[in-house]
Amino acid sequence: MRIEAIELYEYRLTYAHGTYAMSKGRSASQQPSNLVRIVADDGLEGWGEAAILSGNYLPLFAGGTREALRELAPHLIGEDPRAIKRIEGIMDGVLTGQNNAKSAFDIACWDLFGKSVGLPVAALLGGVLGENLPIFEAIPLSSTEANIDFVTKRSAAGIRRFQIKVGDDPQRDAARVRSIIEASDDDIFFYVDANAGWTLLEASIGMRAMEDLNIWFEQPCTDLADCALLRKMSPLPLIMDESVVTLADLYRAKYEVGAGGINLKLGRVGGITRAANMRDTAQNLGMHFNIEDIWGGDISAAAVSHVAASSRPANLLQTSFFNDWTEEHVAGYQPRVRHGVGAAPTGPGLGIEIDRGLIGEPVTSFS
Known part of the structure; x- marks a missing residue:
């Protein structure tokens, strides 16, 4: 060929x-x-x-x-x-x-x-290990009221995992996060993501203000060394995202930062090949991970679903189908999220048909 x-x-x-x-x-x-x-x-x-x-x-x-x-x-x-x-x-x-x-x-x-x-891509990556993929959605930075309304609407559609965007004023962020959690159902899991937007000082203030909450923090600061310092200041677990691009970064995330997991985005690391390699290494290191992409529609969602479905369920924290976040659908809005879970298409390749x-x-x- x-x-x-x-x-x-x-x-x-x-x-x-x-x-x-x-x-x-x-x-x-x-x-x-x-x-x-x-x-x-x-x-x-x-x-x-x-x-x-x-x-x-x-x-x-x-x-x-x-x-x-x-x-x-x-x-x-x-x-x-x-x-x-x-x-x-x-x-x-x-x-x-x-x-x-x-x-x-x-x-x-x-x-x-x-x-x-x-064969579907998931089969080529080692086989389907998970047929009910836990799906999360991100809550954009906005007012507390708008965020609570977002959770109410999306949880009614079956989503039970949410990423709360933070990274501006740490005290206001902490108050907003607390209000969202208190206003939501007990079975909904939340975590926060600063998208590397906090300084070390801001992150230390924000994390200390939320230490009593059952949450983890994703990439509070840009620099891995700053995130490592935060592990000494707060007991809250860390997930690394933007700073993990290579396998060397993955090892630093675990052994220098003390991160419990990583967020793997296909477009950030270079595609399915490198994402699967990093995922397998993370699994062997006893780490957890999210599988997603930078952004995208039906094709990105399908690619993500195959990497997620071929992951060990015990290590996969959650995944996202970005075609649920976007209006345009070039492959019939497939794959789809149903009641808060997703699955990889079963057809050959990505398993979707482009219109x-x-x-x-x-x-x-x-x-």
């Missing part, structure tokens, strides 16, 4: 709940997304997606990802899409970093691989 053609598509994803707001004034109501279609010489096709959550969230931005996709694509023509490690090496030889763009091609290759052998009538013509193509 050889890659005969590559097509790139662009579209916008609209946040389903108005404005998605994080710490330090970062917010967006729409996000740019990129779709990759890889066509093999036997006519099979594979799809991947790379979406961006604003340019001030990670050292990535929409224009950079789109240029990186154009830079990488010609080098993959003629290659076997099932030779995943070779594809990874070729992309690394062309560009350093640019993991978000590499993720789209990696996902598309896995989709093609699965279709070529008639090309919804995405228009490719913005560029290579052959």
Whole structure:
């Protein structure tokens, strides 16, 4: 099998709940997304997606990802899409970093691989270990009243796990978190995420103000060393996210920070291949993890579902299907969250069918 053609598509994803707001004034109501279609010489096709959550969230931005996709694509023509490690090496030889763009091609290759052998991606990753994936949703930074209303509506739809965005004034954040928890059902689990938005001082104030709550903190500060200092100040468990990009970062998260887990985003680490590798290492280290992506629609949700479904349930904290957070659906709104749980599609590859009538013509193509 050889890659005969590559097509790139662009579209916008609209946040389903108005404005998605994080710490330090970062917010967006729409996000740019990129779709990759890889066509093999036997006519099979594979799809991947790379979406961006604003340019001030990670050292990535929409224009950079789109240029990186154009830079990488010609080098993959003629290659076997099932030779995943070779594809990874070729992309690394062309560009350093640019993991978000590499993720789209990696996902598309896995989709093609699965279709070529008639198996879902989860089977190729070791098999389905979890059929009822615990789903969480993020509560954007807003007023206490708006956050409580968000939880009320989404919990009525079956969601029982929520990530509360914090990272501005630590005392106000602590009061808001406490009010949300007190106003919600006892069986709902909450945790907080500063998206690396707090300074060490702010984080120490916020964590101490919430020490009596049954919660964990996700990436309170940008620097791993600052997060390590926080472990000495507060008993609350830490989950690392933005600062974990490589396996070396994973080891630092556990042995330097003392983090109990990590949040693995496919677009941040470079796709299914690297996410699965980091997940397996985390499992072997006795760590826990979330599986998700930076942002995305149906294709991203499908890719995430296969990595999550092939994870050990004892180590998987939760996952998210971003197509439940967005309005646009290019694959029939699949996979779907049902009563707070999700599952990986069972068809070959990603197990979803792209409606090309919804995405228009490719913005560029290579052959």
